[in-house]
Amino acid sequence: MVQAATLPRNEAGIETAVGILKQRFGDRLQTGAAIRAQHGHTTTWIENQSPDAVVFPHSTEDVAQIIRTCGAHKVPVIPFGTGTSLEGHVNAPAGGISVDLTQMNRILAVNTSDLDCIVQPGVTREDLNTHLRDQGLFFPIDPGANASLGGMAATRASGTNAVRYGTMKDNVLSLEAVMPDGQVIRTGHRARKSSAGYDLTRLLIGAEGTLGIITEITLRLQGIPEAITSARCSFPTVDAACQAVMMTIQYGIPVARIELLDQMSVQAANAYSGLDLPETPLLLLEFHGSDSGAAEQAETFGQIAAEFGGVDFTATSTTEERNKLWQARHDMYWASLQLRPGAQGISTDVCVPISRLAECVTAAQDKAQELGLLAPIVGHVGDGNFHTLVLLDMEIATEVSAAEEFVGWLNDLAISMNGTCTGEHGIGQGKRPYLVKELGAATAYMAAIKAALDPDNIMNPGKIL
Amino acid sequence: MVQAATLPRNEAGIETAVGILKQRFGDRLQTGAAIRAQHGHTTTWIENQSPDAVVFPHSTEDVAQIIRTCGAHKVPVIPFGTGTSLEGHVNAPAGGISVDLTQMNRILAVNTSDLDCIVQPGVTREDLNTHLRDQGLFFPIDPGANASLGGMAATRASGTNAVRYGTMKDNVLSLEAVMPDGQVIRTGHRARKSSAGYDLTRLLIGAEGTLGIITEITLRLQGIPEAITSARCSFPTVDAACQAVMMTIQYGIPVARIELLDQMSVQAANAYSGLDLPETPLLLLEFHGSDSGAAEQAETFGQIAAEFGGVDFTATSTTEERNKLWQARHDMYWASLQLRPGAQGISTDVCVPISRLAECVTAAQDKAQELGLLAPIVGHVGDGNFHTLVLLDMEIATEVSAAEEFVGWLNDLAISMNGTCTGEHGIGQGKRPYLVKELGAATAYMAAIKAALDPDNIMNPGKIL
Numbered sequence: 001m002v003q004a005a006t007l008p009r010n011e012a013g014i015e016t017a018v019g020i021l022k023q024r025f026g027d028r029l030q031t032g033a034a035i036r037a038q039h040g041h042t043t044t045w046i047e048n049q050s051p052d053a054v055v056f057p058h059s060t061e062d063v064a065q066i067i068r069t070c071g072a073h074k075v076p077v078i079p080f081g082t083g084t085s086l087e088g089h090v091n092a093p094a095g096g097i098s099v100d101l102t103q104m105n106r107i108l109a110v111n112t113s114d115l116d117c118i119v120q121p122g123v124t125r126e127d128l129n130t131h132l133r134d135q136g137l138f139f140p141i142d143p144g145a146n147a148s149l150g151g152m153a154a155t156r157a158s159g160t161n162a163v164r165y166g167t168m169k170d171n172v173l174s175l176e177a178v179m180p181d182g183q184v185i186r187t188g189h190r191a192r193k194s195s196a197g198y199d200l201t202r203l204l205i206g207a208e209g210t211l212g213i214i215t216e217i218t219l220r221l222q223g224i225p226e227a228i229t230s231a232r233c234s235f236p237t238v239d240a241a242c243q244a245v246m247m248t249i250q251y252g253i254p255v256a257r258i259e260l261l262d263q264m265s266v267q268a269a270n271a272y273s274g275l276d277l278p279e280t281p282l283l284l285l286e287f288h289g290s291d292s293g294a295a296e297q298a299e300t301f302g303q304i305a306a307e308f309g310g311v312d313f314t315a316t317s318t319t320e321e322r323n324k325l326w327q328a329r330h331d332m333y334w335a336s337l338q339l340r341p342g343a344q345g346i347s348t349d350v351c352v353p354i355s356r357l358a359e360c361v362t363a364a365q366d367k368a369q370e371l372g373l374l375a376p377i378v379g380h381v382g383d384g385n386f387h388t389l390v391l392l393d394m395e396i397a398t399e400v401s402a403a404e405e406f407v408g409w410l411n412d413l414a415i416s417m418n419g420t421c422t423g424e425h426g427i428g429q430g431k432r433p434y435l436v437k438e439l440g441a442a443t444a445y446m447a448a449i450k451a452a453l454d455p456d457n458i459m460n461p462g463k464i465l
Numbered sequence: 466m467v468q469a470a471t472l473p474r475n476e477a478g479i480e481t482a483v484g485i486l487k488q489r490f491g492d493r494l495q496t497g498a499a500i501r502a503q504h505g506h507t508t509t510w511i512e513n514q515s516p517d518a519v520v521f522p523h524s525t526e527d528v529a530q531i532i533r534t535c536g537a538h539k540v541p542v543i544p545f546g547t548g549t550s551l552e553g554h555v556n557a558p559a560g561g562i563s564v565d566l567t568q569m570n571r572i573l574a575v576n577t578s579d580l581d582c583i584v585q586p587g588v589t590r591e592d593l594n595t596h597l598r599d600q601g602l603f604f605p606i607d608p609g610a611n612a613s614l615g616g617m618a619a620t621r622a623s624g625t626n627a628v629r630y631g632t633m634k635d636n637v638l639s640l641e642a643v644m645p646d647g648q649v650i651r652t653g654h655r656a657r658k659s660s661a662g663y664d665l666t667r668l669l670i671g672a673e674g675t676l677g678i679i680t681e682i683t684l685r686l687q688g689i690p691e692a693i694t695s696a697r698c699s700f701p702t703v704d705a706a707c708q709a710v711m712m713t714i715q716y717g718i719p720v721a722r723i724e725l726l727d728q729m730s731v732q733a734a735n736a737y738s739g740l741d742l743p744e745t746p747l748l749l750l751e752f753h754g755s756d757s758g759a760a761e762q763a764e765t766f767g768q769i770a771a772e773f774g775g776v777d778f779t780a781t782s783t784t785e786e787r788n789k790l791w792q793a794r795h796d797m798y799w800a801s802l803q804l805r806p807g808a809q810g811i812s813t814d815v816c817v818p819i820s821r822l823a824e825c826v827t828a829a830q831d832k833a834q835e836l837g838l839l840a841p842i843v844g845h846v847g848d849g850n851f852h853t854l855v856l857l858d859m860e861i862a863t864e865v866s867a868a869e870e871f872v873g874w875l876n877d878l879a880i881s882m883n884g885t886c887t888g889e890h891g892i893g894q895g896k897r898p899y900l901v902k903e904l905g906a907a908t909a910y911m912a913a914i915k916a917a918l919d920p921d922n923i924m925n926p927g928k929i930l
Contacts, residue, residue, distance in 0.1 A: 113711055113820035114849075156660040167658050169667065170635060185907040191816040192848040193632050194885035195621040195671050197892055197900050197929055198911040202634070202667030206660050223717040246578055252688040254719070290765075293758055300755075351656040355578035383657040384579075420659035427662055435662050442650040445918060446663040452917035453910060464662055 002045045002404065004429045007094035007462050013073035014095055018053045020069050021097065028056040028103075039080050039090060039098040045346050045394065045403075046088035046429055051078055051098035058103055060176065060184055060215040067213065067458075068182035070097055074456050079209035081151025082124065084143075086347055087428025089155065089208055093462040099213060101150050107131050108216070115221045116173060116190055121150020121214050128219075137221045140165035140256075143424065144330065150214045155426040156206030160257045160329070163249075163382030164288070165222065167424070169205050176216035177204055180454035190218055203449075208426055209460040211453050225288035228256075229298045230322040231315040232285070233305040234278040238262060238365070241281045242358035244301075244308040245381045249354065251304065253297050255382060257286040259329055262365065264376040265336065272335030273328040278312055283381075284329055286322075329378075336376045336389045343374075343391040348407045350414035351385040351423025360417060364388055364410055371402040385423035412437065427464045435464065467510045467869065469894045472559035472927050478538035479560055483518045485534050486562065493521040493568075504545050504555060504563040510811050510859065510868075511553035511894055516543055516563035523568055525641065525649055525680040531564055532678065532923075533647035539921050544674035546616025547589065549608075551812055552893025554620065554673055558927040564678060566615050572596050573681070580686045581638060581655055586615020586679050593684075602686045605630035608889065609795065615679045620891040621671030625722045625794070628714075628847030629753070630687065632889070634670050641681035642669055645919035655683055668914075673891055674925040676918050690753035693721075694763045695787040696780040697750070698770040699743040703727060703830070706746045707823035709766075709773040710846045714819065716769065718762050720847060722751040724794055727830065729841040730801065737800030738793040743777055748846075749794055751787075794843070801841045801854045808839075808856040813872045815879035816850040816888030825882060829853055829875055836867040850888035877902065892929045900929065 022029045030036075031053045040050040057063045070077045076096025083090055092098065105122035112135050119128060126146045128139050141152060143159035151157070153175065158167035165171065174188030187200040204211055235241035241260055248255055261269060261282045270277055283305070287297040298315040305313055316322060328335070337345050352360045361377055368375035368388070379386025388410065390403045411421040411434040421434035436443050447465050450457070487494050495501075496518045505515040522528045535542045541561025548555055557563065570587035577600050584593060591611045593604050606617060608624035616622070618640065623632035630636065639653030652665040669676055700706035706725055713720055726734065726747045735742055748770070752762040763780040770778055781787060793800070802810050817825045826842055833840035833853070844851025853875065855868045876886040876899040886899035901908055912930050915922070 111818065111820065113715070114818040115715065116818070156664070158658055158660075162658060166635070167660075169664065170631070179910060183906055183909075185910065186904065187907055188904070189880075189885065190818045190883040191850075191879075191885040191888060192819070193623055193627060193816060193850065193888050195623075195632075195887050195889050195891045196885050196896070196903055197671070197908065198676075198914060199621070199634065199664075199667045199671050200907055200910060202664045203914075206662070206664050211663075223715055225717060250578070250580065250688055252690060289758075290761060292761065293754075296755060296757065351658060353576065353579040353581070353655045354657070355576065385656075385658065414656075415654075418655040420654065420656040420661050422660050423656060423658050424660050426660045431661070438661055439651065439653070441648055442652055442665055443662065444648075445644060445650065445665060448917045449663060449668075449914055452913045 002047065004046045004049060004088055004091060004093060005462065006049065009095045010074050013075045014052050017070050017073040017075040017097065021053065021055055021066060024065060025055050030054045039100065040092055041083050041090065045344065046091065049091040049093050051092035052095045054098045054100050056100050056103045060178065063099065063178045063213050063215050064182050064184055066097065066099055067178050067180065070458055071180065071182055071456065074458060076461050077458055078460050079154065079213045081121065081148035082146065084145035084147050085151065085155055085428060086425045087430035089426060089428040089463060091429060101148065110135065112137065114190060116218060117221055118216060118218050119149055120216060121148060123149050125149060125152065132221065136224050138224050139219055140222050141168055141171055149217050153205050153214050153217055154207065154209050158424045160259060160380055162380060163258055164254055164256045169202055171220045172201060172205055173218040173220055174201050175204055175214050177212040177214050179212040180459045206426065208428065208463050210450060210464055211459060227289060227291045227294040227317060228322065229287045229294040229315055229317045230285065230325055231298050231301060231313065232325060233283050233310040233313040235281045235283065236309045238281045238361050239358040240308045241283050242381065244283065244305050244310060246354050247304045248301055249382055251300065253300055255285055255297065256288040258382040259284040260379040260381040260386065262361065262377040265332060265378050268335040268339050268376055269328045269332065272338050273331055275328055284325060332378050333389065336391065339376065340374055340391040344394050346390040346392055346403060347387050348410065349385060349387045349423050349425045350410055350419060350421060351383060352414050352417045352419030354384040356417040356419065357381060357384050360413060361386055363413060367409055368406060371406055373402055373406055383423065384419065429463060432464065467512065469511050469514060469553055469556060469558060470927065471514065474560045475539055478540045479517050482534050482538040482540040482562065486518065486520055486531060489530060490520050495519045504565065505557055506548050506555065510809065511556065514556040514558050516557035517560045519563045519565050521565050521568045525643065528564065528643045528678050528680050529647050529649055531562065532643050532645065535562055535923055536645065536647055536921065539923060541926050542923055543925050544619065544678045546586065546613030547611065549610035549612050550616065550620055550893060551890045552895035554891060554893040554928060556894060566613065575600065577602065579655060581683060582686055583681060583683050584614055585681060586613060588614050590614060590617065597686065601689050603689050604684055605687050606633055606636055614682055618670050618679050618682055619672065619674050623889045625724060625845055627845060628723055629719055629721045634667055636685045637666060637670055638683040638685055639666050640669055640679050642677040642679050644677040645924045671891065673893065673928050675915060675929055676924060692754060692756045692759040692782060693787065694752045694759040694780055694782045695750065695790055696763050696766060696778065697790060698748050698775040698778040700746045700748065701774045703746045703826050704823040705773045706748050707846065709748065709770050709775060711819050712769045713766055714847055716765065718765055720750055720762065721753040723847040724749040725844040725846040725851065727826065727842040730797060730843050733800040733804050733841055734793045734797065737803050738796055740793055749790055797843050798854065801856065804841065805839055805856040809859050811855040811857055811868060812852050813875065814850060814852045814888050814890045815875055815884060815886060816848060817879050817882045817884030819849040821882040821884065822846060822849050825878060826851060828878060832874055833871060836871055838867055838871055848888065849884065894928060897929065
């Protein structure tokens with residue numbers, strides 16, 4: 001495991017706050033070692049730093065009480081959704097109270113006429129989409145994991161559909177949140193747009209729980225498209241695939257998803273999902289529109305792909321065929337792990353301007369090889385965003401340090417290409433040094449905002465800044 | 466004129482700062498009454514509050530010097546773009562220095578492969594689009610006026626294309642800004658998306674210059690669509706037109722513009738632009754796509770419109786016909802003024818959930834009539850956003866007070882419908898009371914952020930908060 005910095009613990013405050021909250025919440029406050037460890041769980045290599053207690057609020061008022069109690073005793077508060085974040089977001093480096101929001105999971109309103117809905121933060125994206133299906137609506141953001149919508153907002157999540165539908169910042173109309181002083185605010189209402197004052201909605205989106213806890217989310221929804229066409233196409237090189245992506249975007253094809261699998265990922269997918277894809281870089285696509293519109297998009301893409309040496313182009317509108325392809329994409333994490341049974345997968349993401357993407361991906365492949373690391377790559381390439389999954393034996397110290405070198409090198413490279421050290425995973429604990437490299441002086445103003453809103457630094461301390 | 470609150474003036478500080486800046490900027494600092502009055506100009510009814518001097522920076526370093534000088538002497542700094550804002554944004558209620566950014570008007574880079582560009586804040590949207598045309602690209606945000614892109618970012622502008630392309634918040638990738646302490650920051654780089662830290666980009670967008678001055682803007686661009694089809698359709702009532710809009714959006718037709726003109730506006734357009742439109746509520750639309758795609762969108766809309774009693778539906782792809790229609794829309798301000806020659810037009814905007822739009826527009830028409838006001842309405846109705854242009858004789862005090870009553874009533878109504886007191890005009894001086902009504906406790910956190918970043922309140926004081 002990679003060490004995460006610990007912060008000084010306020011033992012007396014923690015003890016007092018846990019006592020008070022136990023009185024209020026009874027069995028809804030847990031202090032068992034297993035549940036605490038689970039709430040410090042991180043799917044990366046950062047060591048577990050468990051909270052001292054886990055509390056399960058049912059309402060905004062519950063959350064406000066928790067924050068007020070913790071504020072009065074200067075005790076850290078760490079919001080918890082489904083625990084699928086990747087950079088140590090839910091760790092408790094100074095101890096404190098994990099606020100598990102999974103029981104705040106009600107869908108409060110769906111306004112079909114306005115294509116919006118209001119949900120509690122513990123609703124997962126799959127729950128929401130199941131609920132919406134009969135109404136012909138869907139919520140498009142898909143980060144892979146069945147994450148909670150509160151967590152997705154807090155980490156500014158995105159994923160495969162972002163190239164068309166944007167990220168969480170584009171799909172949240174407004175929020176209700178409990179601020180570090182325990183006050184409840186609304187950042188807006190249900191208007192599609194507003195220029196009323198500072199954009200607190202966007203300030204809380206991506207703040208990773210360091211400025212408050214999101215207790216209600218008003219989301220934009222989309223109508224389920226009349227037609228969905230999936231396609232795949234194999235390319236001789238990563239460069240050729242990226243050229244095709246660039247041309248597709250420039251052409252204005254409103255592609256809903258456009259995913260790159262590098263050669264190693266395709267090999268993994270073939271083995272795991274029983275496919276027989278050509279073992280060269282692959283693009284997987286999805287087009288949304290009317291019957292003729294989606295077909296036209298796929299056809300135009302096919303022509304572009306052919307220009308760049310794309311082969312084995314196939315497009316399908318049948319649900320079964322589509323699901324098979326996308327299931328393979330969704331299973332990539334598990335498929336990749338099978339490239340080295342017993343290894344742990346460390347996922348890191350960067351995002352660069354699309355014109356630099358081929359160069360960045362190719363350099364990452366070369367660097368991994370140079371360091372002796374197995375590291376398949378998949379990417380939401382329409383946005384210039386890709387993930388490298390480093391397959392590690394955590395018991396071998398030289399491998400871990402090689403992987404650390406690789407991740408640092410990749411972040412630096414992305415920043416040097418006018419990109420970002422994280423397209424969608426966030427900063428958490430893991431990427432704090434790169435945030436400073438990327439944004440320099442701007443981080444001082446982030447710190448000033450944090451200090452102004454949370455002077456005692458109780459909200460998810462040790463993250464982002 | 467409607468009075469705007471004045472704030473205490475720091476006479477000694479202003480005199481010192483003007484002296485220092487005069488030394489540095491020479492003829493690029495002006496103190497003549499006419500130029501000062503022009504820079505306190507507001508196109509609304511709020512009285513002119515002129516700055517003490519106007520300075521014309523040429524570089525980020527110039528802006529930093531101005532802010533540092535003003536900061537050292539606690540003198541207000543008021544950024545100025547083209548002066549087309551509508552709520553007193555450029556007034557100087559405590560005096561101070563107007564920073565006119567029109568000479569920072571260079572397009573620094575256009576990256577066609579990445580569909581982005583970097584501009585200085587004084588570049589206007591028309592200048593940018595003229596520059597881009599040969600490269601097959603355009604910047605979609607069109608607030609009507611040929612505003613500067615810095616001003617558009619600072620006020621979170623949007624306009625007719627927002628229903629498809631979003632507002633400034635969706636089309637700015639990152640900013641360079643000079644903060645209130647004179648430090649220069651970058652809020653991001655050229656990645657299409659990032660989850661690196663607090664979203665300072667979105668915090669500055671819509672902050673109306675109260676948190677710093679934007680000195681460089683990295684913008685997303687769009688490819689000019691293969692085909693543009695315009696259409697118009699007349700409806701028996703505002704309600705029927707709004708029902709058609711709602712169905713169009715629910716259908717997922719990616720309409721690029723969908724504008725409502727109420728009956729009075731249609732009458733004004735006919736008279737001013739020599740048209741012979743049926744004098745009932747009208748929808749004007751634009752569709753972007755491939756040849757077949759745009760045509761299909763128009764056809765589908767035509768079917769929807771017919772369901773709601775739409776008549777006289779016409780669609781055209783010829784540039785001349787399109788321009789004639791949209792010129793009439795763009796001329797609505799002047800056309801409306803001709804409904805009452807000599808009157809001043811006071812434009813106010815609100816935005817509500819689309820399901821409440823018909824009710825809100827109809828209530829506004831009734832209320833204006835009840836108060837004896839002439840007030841044609843046009844709207845970016847795909848977003849639920851509309852503008853009422855109250856035609857006033859500013860010499861008649863009872864009219865002015867009736868108009869004030871009307872504007873207040875309309876803002877309250879929009880807020881009561883889960884909407885916002887401003888969809889795109891911003892808060893400035895004019896809408897400050899409504900911001901508090903709309904967002905309540907949240908405004909205290911805006912004030913805390915303002916105090917943290919600008920403790921001496923030098924950046925555009927008296928606006929938003």
